[in-house]
Amino acid sequence: MQILTITENNMEIGYVGLGGMGHAMASNLISKGHTLRVWNRSPGKAADLVAKGATLVEHPGQAVAGDGVVFTMVADDAALEQVVGGPDGIAAKLGPGGIHVSMSTVSPETTQRIAALHAERGAAFVAAPVFGRPTAAAAAMLFILVAGEAGARDKIMPLLETMGQRVFPLGDDPVAASIVKLSGNFMIMGVIEAMAEAATLCEKYGVERSAMMDVMTQSIFATPLYVNYGKLIAQHDYASPGFKLSLGFKDANLVMAAARKAHVPMPLASMMHDRFLSALAKDRGELDWTAAALNVSEDAGLRS
Numbered sequence: 001m002q003i004l005t006i007t008e009n010n011m012e013i014g015y016v017g018l019g020g021m022g023h024a025m026a027s028n029l030i031s032k033g034h035t036l037r038v039w040n041r042s043p044g045k046a047a048d049l050v051a052k053g054a055t056l057v058e059h060p061g062q063a064v065a066g067d068g069v070v071f072t073m074v075a076d077d078a079a080l081e082q083v084v085g086g087p088d089g090i091a092a093k094l095g096p097g098g099i100h101v102s103m104s105t106v107s108p109e110t111t112q113r114i115a116a117l118h119a120e121r122g123a124a125f126v127a128a129p130v131f132g133r134p135t136a137a138a139a140a141m142l143f144i145l146v147a148g149e150a151g152a153r154d155k156i157m158p159l160l161e162t163m164g165q166r167v168f169p170l171g172d173d174p175v176a177a178s179i180v181k182l183s184g185n186f187m188i189m190g191v192i193e194a195m196a197e198a199a200t201l202c203e204k205y206g207v208e209r210s211a212m213m214d215v216m217t218q219s220i221f222a223t224p225l226y227v228n229y230g231k232l233i234a235q236h237d238y239a240s241p242g243f244k245l246s247l248g249f250k251d252a253n254l255v256m257a258a259a260r261k262a263h264v265p266m267p268l269a270s271m272m273h274d275r276f277l278s279a280l281a282k283d284r285g286e287l288d289w290t291a292a293a294l295n296v297s298e299d300a301g302l303r304s
Contacts, residue, residue: 010033010034011034011035011069012035012036012037012065012068013035013068013070014036014039014063014064014070014090015037015039015063015071015072015073016063016071016090017079017083017104018038018046018049019040019073019075020137021073021137022040022071023045024134024138025071025073025137025142026038026049026071027048027138028137028138028163029163030052030054034159035053036049037054037065038055038056038063039059039060039083059089060072060083060084060088060090061092061093062088062093064090064093064094065098066095067095067096068094068098068099069159070094070101071103071159072084072090072104074104075247075250076106076250079104080102080106080110081110081113081114084114084117091117091118091123096121096122096123097123098118098123099123099124099125100114100123100124100125101156101160102126102128102129102174103130104129105129105178105181105185105251105254106254107182108178108179108258111127111177111178112174115174124148126147126148126152126156127145127147127174127175127176127177128147128148129144129145129177130144131181132164133228133242135242137163141164141165142164142165143165143166143168144163145167145168145170145177145180146169146170146177147169147171147172147174147175147178149172179258182251182254185251186251186255188229189251189268190272191226191229192272192292193275193292193296195213195216195229195230195293196233196292196293198216199234200293200297200300203300203302204300204302209235213233213234216230217230217231232290233293238284238290241287241288243289244285244286244287245280245284245286245288245291245292246280246285246286248276249276249279252272252276255269256270256273272292275295276289276292278295
């Protein structure tokens with residue numbers, strides 16, 4: 001399989017999926033001089049990118065140059081398979097030497113399936129999921145995982161570096177990036193629960209949640225994750241989601257499915273699945289996923 005060499009400063013790139021994360025990353029690629037062909041289920045989200053020179057296409061496959069590079073950043077497994085498959089999908093248009101870079105958080109099974117589909121056509125599939133919220137994406141400060149055939153990884157590395165502060169290579173099997181991303185999201189779920197329980201305990205003893213969180217995030221937990229999430233949990237500020245609770249529930253399901261397949265007991269994942277499920281039952285799916293902390297407060301009799 002021949003793979004194109006990325007040597008030009010200006011490339012024509014496809015970008016499929018322009019939610020909060022994808023839109024920011026596509027904008028960064030344009031700012032570095034690349035020409036984009038973009039597709040999104042809601043075309044209006046591409047308006048400002050078109051004003052910057054991007055071309056809006058009608059179908060995902062039209063974002064693809066036959067032997068070029070196309071990025072996808074969509075919500076879940078079903079959305080990824082939808083934009084890849086079918087006569088107007090990416091797989092039908094991406095020819096030998098082309099590279100599909102999936103930046104979505106999806107299951108290992110979906111990753112394997114799509115990688116095999118592209119391989120049948122002589123194209124490469126690279127999994128490149130990210131850690132970071134939309135603000136980090138806009139600032140090109142994401143942490144990006146990358147796994148796939150070595151030649152394809154090398155070719156797209158300059159593009160990934162445009163979108164993030166650090167890229168972590170994880171080998172030739174795209175599944176490696178998918179499972180590390182799910183593991184990281186699981187760890188964030190645990191952080192949310194721990195901070196929520198600690199803040200609630202302090203509140204029950206008359207200590208302000210924000211005061212407790214200031215102590216922790218300015219001493220032994222002085223890291224961006226604790227600082228940023230801790231502030232939201234301390235103030236019960238969930239109305240402007242960087243990552244929706246409904247997507248957290250999706251990822252909890254993916255973690256549990258991967259754990260069952262590998263016979264790995266993960267009781268904390270099971271508990272967080274139920275936290276998110278309870279929150280969804282209370283119509284909190286559109287809130288930030290840190291809103292799982294509301295359930296902790298309610299269990300302690302602090303909110304109704």
